Amino acid sequence: MTYQVLIVDDAEINLILFDALIKRMGNSDSKTFSSAPDGLAWAQSHDVDLIIVDYMMPELDGIRFISELRATAGKADVPVLMITANDQKQIRYRALDAGATDFLTKPVDKVEFIARANNMLLLGASRKALANRAEWLASEVRKATAEIVQRERETVIRLSKAAEYRDPETGAHILRMAHYSELIARGLGLSQADQDLLLEASPMHDIGKVGIADNILLKPGRLTPEEFEVMKHHAMFGYEILMGSSSRVLQAGAEIARAHHEKFDGSGYPNGLKGEDIPIFSRIVAVADVFDALTSERPYKKAWSLERAAEHIRESAGIHFDPKCVEALFANWDQVLEIRHRFQDHEKAHSTI
Structure with a gap:
């Protein structure tokens, strides 16, 4: 399975680095944006398995990015890894409230980056599989229920005909x-x-x-x-x-x-x-x-x-x-x-x- 990863960072050097690390994983394709609004628009209209977003960006910081993403239909469960040079707890608390899934602090350790990204991709895949399983079960229940309703409807018609x-x-x-x-x-x-x-x-x-x-x-x-x-x-x-x-x-x-x-x-x-x-x-x-x-x-x-x-x-x-x-x-x-x-x-x- 090939995963789709979105990388949003206003620093070109970070985009190059994170893109190279994602490619090193061997199971993912990446899409990069240096403009947070452009990256958000792409995320809102495409299927994505993981989003890597910087905190400090002009126009739209990482917390606002996440908030607007989570407000988009169908994007509530997309894993989001926030990367920031700021290690203050208050920033992380706000990011968690906005819907961040995990954090990394600059300078990014390459081994840790790959491990966390891979874990989040696997977690997202498991969540999708569970959702698909739930939908399949719901579909089977609907089929069984429809059969019961049809038999019940036939009973009603026959009862009505008895009076008729x-x-x-x-x-x-x-x-x-x-x-x-x-x-x-x-x-x-x-x-x-x-x-x-x-x-x-x-x-x-x-x-x-x-x-x-x-x-x-x-x-x-x-x-x-x-x-x-x-x-x-x-x-x-x-x-x-x-x-x-x-x-x-x-x-x-x-x-x-x-x-x-x-x-x-x-x-x-x-x-x-x-x-x-x-x-x-x-x-x-x-x-x-x-x-x-x-x-x-x-x-x-x-x-x-x-x-x-x-x-x-x-x-x-x-x-x-x-x-x-x-x-x-x-x-x-x-x-x-x-x-x-x-x-x-x-x-x-x-x-x-």
Whole structure:
């Protein structure tokens, strides 16, 4: 391996001497600068394994050189050997604070110079190897995690399809609702991690319908009050199916399933939660779910127009829905239309989330 060494000293004789000593080591190439600002600019824009810098220089002394180098992205760990004729401890303390790695005092002993330079190169190489190893391990962890996430995502889709087979709603509804939910989350300023989590967990909002009898779930007309009370149980059924998992996605799905029929004014079910006591994911899914249900055709109803559905959602802000979630949906209307176009009811909705 050939190392790259940078030498910065305003005295030409020192540059010649240090360059000769580096070449004597046999494993390094050197770059020399008599101008500290020029040397710093080169160090900031090139890979370098060791920097040898004088303390007393015009324009930019060694301590300022090191400080500015350390402030440069990616240069925090480059070994720096400071050479100075000044043996005062205060200078060395300041240099250490600035980020110097080691020191030599003029006149430089050639044997000591080579030994220290070589040791610092080996130390730097070891640090790089360790960093590369850490990056490789991190990469392997990311791969393994991606595989786990993919399996988890498949589980979610299959769970959602289990409910879909017993529900007149289509798979395209699940996909549209999930993407509307993600869109609202983004508009609310939720983190990317929360947006991704909501996209993956929201399709399970109605998983509890697998526990509802067919004569109620598949009834083509309006439910009687008694039947509607039975239908309400699907929220807790979904929560009980998903609760207790170690998976963040299933945990989020459980909370969404339980609370997505809560209403902002407290008149919803199953617990009559009000306002911000309703989990944010459930408030988001409530808007996305109802908006898509209104604008989708079902065996028992015609689809509402986008304008009529939007008006209804807006009128229900603060009553049924969180006004901020409503605002976030309609603030991104072009994307709403794009999602609606991408996931059509007549398609077999094999698309992945």
